[in-house]
Amino acid sequence: MTPPSATIVALATAPAAGAVGILRLSGPAALEVGRALAPGVPQVPTPRHAYLATFVDAAGGVLDEGLFLYFRAPQSFTGEDVVELQAHGSPRLLRLLLARTLEDARVRPALPGEFTRRAFLNGRIDLTRAEAVADLVAADSEAAVRAAAAGLSGALAERIRALEEPLRALHADLEGVLNFPDEAEGADEDAGPRVAALRSEADALRAEVGRGRLVRQGARVALYGPVNAGKSTLFNRLVGEERALVDAEPGTTRDALEARVEWDGLGVTLYDTAGLREAPGRVEALGIARTRDLLAAVDLAVLVLPPEASVEEAASWMREVGATPVLVVTGKCDAVPATLAGAGGGGTGRAAATASASPVFGTVPATGGPAGPGAPLPPPRPRVSGLTGEGVDALRTSVLTRLWGGGTPSAVALVSERHADALRRTAEALGRAEEASRVSTLEVLSGEVGLALEALGEVSGTSVSEALLDTLFQRFCIGK
Ligand SMILES: Nc1nc2c(ncn2[C@@H]2O[C@H](COP(=O)(O)OP(=O)(O)OP(=O)(O)O)[C@@H](O)[C@H]2O)c(=O)[nH]1
Numbered sequence: 465m466t467p468p469s470a471t472i473v474a475l476a477t478a479p480a481a482g483a484v485g486i487l488r489l490s491g492p493a494a495l496e497v498g499r500a501l502a503p504g505v506p507q508v509p510t511p512r513h514a515y516l517a518t519f520v521d522a523a524g525g526v527l528d529e530g531l532f533l534y535f536r537a538p539q540s541f542t543g544e545d546v547v548e549l550q551a552h553g554s555p556r557l558l559r560l561l562l563a564r565t566l567e568d569a570r571v572r573p574a575l576p577g578e579f580t581r582r583a584f585l586n587g588r589i590d591l592t593r594a595e596a597v598a599d600l601v602a603a604d605s606e607a608a609v610r611a612a613a614a615g616l617s618g619a620l621a622e623r624i625r626a627l628e629e630p631l632r633a634l635h636a637d638l639e640g641v642l643n644f645p646d647e648a649e650g651a652d653e654d655a656g657p658r659v660a661a662l663r664s665e666a667d668a669l670r671a672e673v674g675r676g677r678l679v680r681q682g683a684r685v686a687l688y689g690p691v692n693a694g695k696s697t698l699f700n701r702l703v704g705e706e707r708a709l710v711d712a713e714p715g716t717t718r719d720a721l722e723a724r725v726e727w728d729g730l731g732v733t734l735y736d737t738a739g740l741r742e743a744p745g746r747v748e749a750l751g752i753a754r755t756r757d758l759l760a761a762v763d764l765a766v767l768v769l770p771p772e773a774s775v776e777e778a779a780s781w782m783r784e785v786g787a788t789p790v791l792v793v794t795g796k797c798d799a800v801p802a803t804l805a806g807a808g809g810g811g812t813g814r815a816a817a818t819a820s821a822s823p824v825f826g827t828v829p830a831t832g833g834p835a836g837p838g839a840p841l842p843p844p845r846p847r848v849s850g851l852t853g854e855g856v857d858a859l860r861t862s863v864l865t866r867l868w869g870g871g872t873p874s875a876v877a878l879v880s881e882r883h884a885d886a887l888r889r890t891a892e893a894l895g896r897a898e899e900a901s902r903v904s905t906l907e908v909l910s911g912e913v914g915l916a917l918e919a920l921g922e923v924s925g926t927s928v929s930e931a932l933l934d935t936l937f938q939r940f941c942i943g944k
């Protein structure tokens with residue numbers, strides 16, 4: 465990959481009025497072109513020194529006064545000569561300055577992400593860091609900012625390298641034995657345990673992928689349960705405003721409502737859904753169908769039950785959501801004494817909950833089905849009241865704990881869908897390699913290890929195609 469020779473230019477600040485507007489040039493002609501706009505700056509300026517400069521038009525007329533910074537290759541963000549002009553943030557002025565630089569035939573406008581791309585091509589940063597730059601710009605919660613910053617500092621790159629280097633060594637050993645059996649004899653002896661260790665490391669990295677997505681996009685959490693359980697009231701309380709309609713009539717909510725909140729720095733999209741019941745009206749049935757689709761897609765479903773709901777009912781409701789994890793709470797807890805709420809009364813049909821109870825609590829596990837006499841007690845359901853706010857803080861904490869385990873968002877290295885996919889292929893290839901190390905030939909084993917290495921290289925950037933780079937840098941803004 466030869467370094468591109470065109471000098472590129474772009475506004476590095478948003479094209480709106482602001483205190484400061486920055487014009488950035490990168491490439492061999494950066495200094496000369498930059499100095500044409502700021503002729504007062506010495507011919508050989510000190511790198512990384514801020515010069516107070518006058519910016520002029522082609523005829524020498526003064527346009528603005530600002531700062532001139534020069535970064536000499538390779539000690540710059542892109543690894544090339546870089547010049548930054550910091551002018552006042554007038555969009556019109558900045559367009560004038562930009563147009564002047566483009567009059568020079570050696571200069572062309574930068575493509576989205578091209579500065580960062582050059583930094584990557586010149587070996588200044590690896591791909592995980594380049595992508596973290598885009599993540600940071602796009603971050604919309606504190607956790608996303610912190611995670612992108614962790615990516616930027618190379619946290620993910622470090623983890624990838626720790627896997628990639630031994631993997632590459634193993635691949636080299638195996639290929640050595642295959643190609644030069646005499647010289648490399650015995651280098652494949654411990655291939656089995658080495659593959660196994662690498663595989664478990666790859667699996668561990670993969671396990672963090674889901675959390676990375678939570679940081680980047682925020683978590684999706686839906687309230688669901690029987691009609692009239694108090695879901696919308698609780699939703700409003702969690703969101704902090706009267707977003708959802710609340711009424712004593714069952715079936716009030718039809719369309720799912722969503723609201724974005726930030727809890728402990730983690731972005732959470734919260735959904736209020738149509739209460740589920742059998743034999744609803746036609747429109748309500750449409751809402752119920754949507755609720756089911758949504759429940760299958762969210763990261764966590766919060767089941768809001770009326771105080772009198774039994775353990776069997778809770779179990780049957782939990783089965784509504786498929787594989788989505790469920791947190792069960794007892795709503796309207798202000799309406800009943802603590803001893804009853806959450807203790808599960810009776811009733812068999814889930815839509816026909818009544819308080820006519822049989823004392824079954826504690827004998828049926830949450831997974832449903834009849835239990836033996838020694839079955840463990842299910843955990844007591846947390847009690848909340850959307851009306852009074854009781855238990856709502858605790859609910860928020862439980863939701864975060866369920867989403868995060870005990871970890872803090874900032875400790876998680878950001879992993880994108882692209883990384884997730886590459887890591888999945890790495891782990892799968894290593895799984896097949898492990899199998900091959902037991903039952904197959906050295907060729908097959910080495911082939912799988914090679915595939916794992918290639919997939920992993922897509923994360924670090926050691927094996928990455930131009931086409932992939934194009935797609936990646938598309939999502940950057942111009943000037944980055
Ligand atoms: N005492 C008490 N009443 C509540 C509480 N939450 C809701 N209610 C009442 O219960 C009724 C239903 O409340 P909603 O919040 O609309 O219940 P929902 O689960 O969204 O109902 P649907 O949308 O019809 O499924 C209303 O009359 C509320 O005032 C609560 O925490 N305590």
Ligand SMILES: [Mg+2]
Nearest residue numbers: 695696716717
């Ligand atoms: Mg509702």
